[in-house]
Amino acid sequence: MSHNYKLISGGVTAPKGFLAAGVHCGIKKQKLDLAIIFSTAPAVGAGVFTTNKVKAAPLMLTMENLKQGAARAIIVNAGNANACTGDRGFSDAEEMVSLTAKFLGISHQEVIVSSTGVIGVPLPMDNVRQGIETAAAELKDDGGANAAKAIMTTDTFSKEITTSFQLAGKEITMGAMAKGSGMIHPNMATMLGFITTDANIEQEALQIAIKEATAQSFNMITVDGDTSTNDMVAIIANGEADNEKITLKSEYFGKFQQALNFLTVELAKLIAKDGEGATKLLEVQVKNARTIKDGRLAALAVAKSSLVKTAIFGEDANWGRILCAVGYSGAEFDPSKVDIAIGDEMMAIDGAGLAFDEERAKKILENKHVVIFIDLKDGDADATAWGC
C-alpha cells in the first residue's frame, strides 16, 4: 500500500507556497526552540487535539481559531508546554498568536499556536517575542528542516516525511514534520504533527481527512500510553497545486485520504522508532475484527503491553502474552477463534498453542522490525498499531 508513494525531500516547505523557519530564542539553552510555518497564499486549516480533559492554553486558542476554517501560519515552541499555567498561560498564547499575525500580516484567526515541553511553568515571553520576530524574518522556502528541528524535545532525531502524487492531472505535494518519542521519558511525552499541502480542498473535507488519518497513525502508536495536555495534529492546505477542489463527495477525496494516511503512518512509525534504547519497531496487525474499534483496541493493547514488549525484546516467542493483552484490551472477540503468528511463524490457531519452531521464532524476533499478526476471525475490520 505504502509503495505507491514516492518519498521526496523538503518537509513542510516542499508543497508550493510554503515558507518556514526554525530559530533559537532561548527557551532551551542552545538548541532551536521556535518554529513558524507560513503559507504565502490564503489557506484552510484543520486539526485534531488531545482527548485529555486538561488542555494547554495554546490548544484551546487554536481550537477556537480553527472554527472559522482559514489558517495560514503555525507558530510552535519547544522547551515549555504552556500547560497548567492558569490565566497567564492564555494571555501568553494569545500574545504568540497576535505577534505572529502582526509580523506575517495575516489575521489573528489564521494562526495555529502550539507549545511542547515542561508543564506548569510560565513561558519566558521575552525570549518568545524575540523568537517570533526572528523566525518571521527568516522564513524560507527551504526552511522545513530547521522548523522540524525546532520542535524536538526528547526526540533523538528530527522527523520529516514528504510525498507527491498525481491527482486529476495535477501534482499534489504533502510535507510533514512531527515530534514525539516512543520511549517513556520523564519530562515530556507530547506528540505533535504539522502537515502542509498545496492541494485545493474544502475545509470540511480536510477536517474529516485529518481526523481519520490521525486515528490510524498517531493514535496507533504508544507513547507512554497517555495523552498529554498538548497533543496536536494540524494541517494547512493552500490550493497552490491548482487542482479541481476536493470535496467530501468528489471522486478524489479517497485518493487524498490515502496519501494523508500514508504520510501520517510513516511519521507515526518514526515516532515509535525514536527514543533512548529503542532497538526494534514492533508492528501489530489485527485482522478480521468485529469492528474497526475492536481491531484498534486489540492492536494497541498488544503494542502497549510491557509483557509482550519484554518477550519481543528478550526474543522469547510467548504468544500467550499476546492473547492475554487482546483479552484485556476491551475488544469484543472470541478467544477460541484467535490465530496468532509472529512473522511467518504460526504460534496459535483457534486460541490454542501450536508446536512451533522455537529456533525459527527466535530468528524472527532478532529482526529490527517484528510483525505480530492476530486474526480474530470475527468480522472484516483490520487495524495496525506500532510500538517499540
Added chain:
Amino acid sequence: MSHNYKLISGGVTAPKGFLAAGVHCGIKKQKLDLAIIFSTAPAVGAGVFTTNKVKAAPLMLTMENLKQGAARAIIVNAGNANACTGDRGFSDAEEMVSLTAKFLGISHQEVIVSSTGVIGVPLPMDNVRQGIETAAAELKDDGGANAAKAIMTTDTFSKEITTSFQLAGKEITMGAMAKGSGMIHPNMATMLGFITTDANIEQEALQIAIKEATAQSFNMITVDGDTSTNDMVAIIANGEADNEKITLKSEYFGKFQQALNFLTVELAKLIAKDGEGATKLLEVQVKNARTIKDGRLAALAVAKSSLVKTAIFGEDANWGRILCAVGYSGAEFDPSKVDIAIGDEMMAIDGAGLAFDEERAKKILENKHVVIFIDLKDGDADATAWGC
C-alpha cells in the same frame, strides 16, 4: 479507619475450623509450589475473577463450581498458570479439582481451583497429582504461612493479613493470603487473594461483600496495568464463630464489609509495596469526585502514570503531571476546580499552580510512603489507589 482492627497472626488458618498446607511438588525447582486450604466444616464460598476475556481453565471451572455457593477447599499451584492450554488445560484443572475432592472427602463442586505462573505451557500433572496427595496429608491448623509461601511467583515476600473483631457478641476472625508484585515483571503478573473467615454469613451477602472489597483494594493497585488471565479473589466462610447469620439486610453486614475492606486493602498495599526496586509506596487519594467511578478512574490513572512515578521517584514535585493523568483518566471533572497537595504541601488550587516550598516538597517526597491528595470539588465520592 484501619486503626479499628487489630492485626493478629495465623493467616488463612487463623479462623476456627481451617487447615492449610504448602508443599513442593516440582513445578518449580526448589520452592513451595502447591497449597491447599480446607474448611473442616461445611462452608459457603464466593469469588471475583479477572475481567480479561481470556480466562485460564481453573478460573472457568471455579466460576462454574461456585454457582451452587458451597465451597470447602482451595487448591492452588504456582509456577504454571494453566492458561492458553486448550482442552488439555480444562481436563488438567478438572483433575486437580477431583483429586482434591477425593483426598478431602468433599464434593467436586466444593473445590476452588487456581493456578499462577507461565502461560501457554501444560501443567506437569505427575508433579501436581503427587503434590495434591502430599498437601492433603499435611493439612495443619497452623499451615497458613506455608500455604502463603506456596503461591508466590515473582513476590519477594509472602503476604498474609489476619484480623479479628467483635460482631454481635461473638469474635469473628478473618485470615488472608495473596500473591502479586507491584513492579512490572516479564513472566507473571497475576494477582491472587484467598480469604478465610469463621463468620456465619449467607452466600449472597458474601458474594456482594467480596466484590465490593475487591473493587476498593485489589482493583486499586497497579500491577503492570493489565489484568491477567488468572486473577482471582476467593473467600470461604464456615460459620464456626457461631454468630447470628449475617444477611444483606442484617445490621451486621456493614461491619463485616468494613472488616473485609480493611483486610483486602492491607493485602493490596503489600502487593503494591512488593517487587524489585520498589522503594516507596505511593497512595493517591481522590476526594469529592462526581461519582465513585470517576474517583476510582482518577486515582488509578495517577497511581499508574509512569510520568508521575518518575517525578515521585526523582523527588520532583511536578503537580502538572498529576493533573495531566487525571485529565486522561476518563473521569468526568472540571480542570479549573482541582486542588492538588503532596503530603501537607498544597501545590495547586483551582487547577493553577501555587508558589510552594520546593525544599519542603522534596522532603515529603523523600518519605517511604508518599500521599497525593486530589480534591476534584465536583461531588462527594472518594477513592484511593496505590502504586509503587
